[in-house]
Amino acid sequence: MSAKSSEAIVELIRREFSEDSELVLSLYKAYRERGVKGVREELNTMLSKYGIKL
């Protein structure tokens, strides 16, 4: 995917969220691939072991 806006957002996330950028980037990737549903799925994967379901 070579669209410019996503590249700019990735760069922005890396720059602005420093220590949390990997987490935010994984959520952004999920958003780009599957929309808001994808973000929720990603968070569910992260939190389901604690019994949290979004």
Next chain:
Amino acid sequence: MSSRLTIDSVELEGFRVFKGRVTFNFIEGLNVIHGPIGSGKSSIIQAIEFALYGNQLEARERVARLSDLINEDSNEATVALRLGGNLIVRRLMRKGNSTYQTLTLNGNQSTDDYLITLLGVDDDDFERFILVSHKTLEDLVYGPVRRRTLAIDRLFGLEFLEVLGSVLPVRQVSEAIDVRKQRLASIREAEDLLRKYGSIKAALDKRSSLATEIEGIREQVKAISSAYVELANRRSRYVEAIKRVEEQYTRYLYVRERLRQLEEELRNVKGEDYGEVLIKGSLEVIRRMLIPRLESVMLQELSERLEKANTIDELLELSYSGVNALEGKVKELEEELEVMRRSRDDLGRLIDRTRGELSSLMERLSVIEDAAKQYAEYVKKYGDLGKVKAELESARSEYNEIETVVKVKASALEILNYLIREIELHGEATCPVHGFKVTRDRLSELKDRANNLQRELSELRIIDVKSRVNELERVAVEMEGLYAQYVQYQELLSKVDEYKAQLNQYLDKLQKLERAMADLEKRIKDFRSIIELAHKRLEEAERRYLIYRKIKERDALRLEENSLLNELKGSGINLDEVVSIDEALRDMEKRMDELRRRLEEATSEYMQLDTVLSRISHENIDVEKTLSEIKELEEINGRFQRILNRLNEVQGKVRGDVVNIIQSKVIDLFKQLYPYSDLEGITVKLQHRKGKGSDYVLYALRGGRDVPVSRLSDGQRLTLAQSFVLAVYRLMQHNLGFILMDEPIPYVDVNAKRAFSETITKAISEGMIKQVILATQDDTLLEALIKSSEDSKVRSNVIKLQRPK
């Protein structure tokens, strides 16, 4: 712009409503697909999107299932898209496995990624500014500020930040933490338990060891209790006998106990070291040290009382009072010394200042000293200036007088010499002044008179007088020139004397002050050393006095004990046994107290442990796992919270950038697309919501006033929305020269449709976009579009569709 791809044609087969193969051709300029509902307008738009992005339509939820795109009577769907004259994108999808697709570019197998690279736009950006829906346009200029903010964010690809802010489950994670904490709270001591014992197993071991210990203590208490009862019975047998001599017995017990204490305390004490004479002697030394000091600071009364003190108690008390009084006095003297130090510092500064001024005077003196000395020499030689001037006046008068006489006499002498010369030459002469004749017979008389005149002239000494006048004039001039400096010199000399006298006074005063300070410091030092010494000796004397009194008490108690023992033995009581029983009973009571205290502690700890451990076992909670989960969840929530906190700032920053883009690009485009004078411009600001991020606020400038966008006409609003889309379309680097619109303005009136059509055609005629493909069922919009394209000379192509039979 010229290299951007436009769509030449799209060929469909088995795609949605199109069962057979059908081709639609497009031109550069305006293309309108017009037809009733169900005629396939949206299918053509969707086919273009499918050809370009395939699976992404399902992933992006543009369609529920990709297989729904295959015509119900067909087994497969094919879309072939011809772009830019020579690029053919063909995508084929079969029923039963819609995820399997074949994509070819100019007949060669290709991939989605390659195609996207070729287009320069991914499916996400495609939806932002290539495929323009009525929702995109409406959200940008209709509805509340919040909705508009999200629409603008989305247009610029920033909506993820908003999504992130709304989706991070901080509340749920907090609740999960709370649930765990509540679960642990029901056994709230669990954490303490782990902290205290290290692990649940260690706590279990502790509980069982406590149970054993409690049992042991109970048995001990039981045994001691029965022994205590037995002893108490034995003691009661003596009680009757004791009652008769109760007072003596009680006293005996006290004396015995006290004596035991004193014997213990005085075990290593030699009585001869603590005699009264010795103590009094040391106190006498202290008294002799204190009395003269007390008198020297006018504490006469205390001094006299100390002098009269006789007993050790009096001596101790008054000596301590004396020392305390001296300490008070030392403080007063120190304050006095401090005052003197400040005076000395002030005096020092005064001396420095006076010295400085004196030195400045001396400098000024040295500058005019030579002049003043010169003047003084003149005075010494000629007298003061007045005298010189008087002498000068007198010399000048004398000179004038002499000069007159000299002139007369010189004239007479000249005439005489003339007459003598004439007579000697001619025998006679005529007086040039009076005109009478003089003959030779008067020659000798004339010569005598001439000689006399010559002598008289030489005797007049006019040259001496003249030189005297000149000298006095020079001296007077010089003295006048020097006079002012001389006077100043005298004044400065007088001042210097004054300052020197003042300085000497200060120095004298400083010397006295320093002497007084030295005396005072010496006195304070003396007092301090005396106070320290007296204190030390007083404490020692007091300590000795205390021991002396204990020795006296011990000696008296020894005598009393013997006397009481004899008295009690005489009354038939076996004191040793009674005392040993009493002591045993006291020991037992003490031991019982200790055991009961320990029993209480152990039971309490056991109960707590037992309660907590029972709960843990009952609720089947893995405490360690729960605590570790709480820790992990708190870490996760910390990250979420940190992201949310940062998010506000980041959103503010990027929205600020968007505002700049809107100001520079969108508003320029709006001016181009809306060349009417009723609106002077558009302004955009970022409005910060208190603690809740920010929003874009749009205003139109009308008649010099800001008007909210909500008060603009539909046409003006749609033009603004178009400006947004076109601005992003132009800003992004991509290779597409077309925009697709599927029923872009379904809910507006005819005027708005006309305005919208004008905007579209103007965008094409101004070269902002090469190709627009717009699908609509709206006849009015179609008419408006055709009219606008004709008016602005934009090429147009209408594809008419009919509902399939």
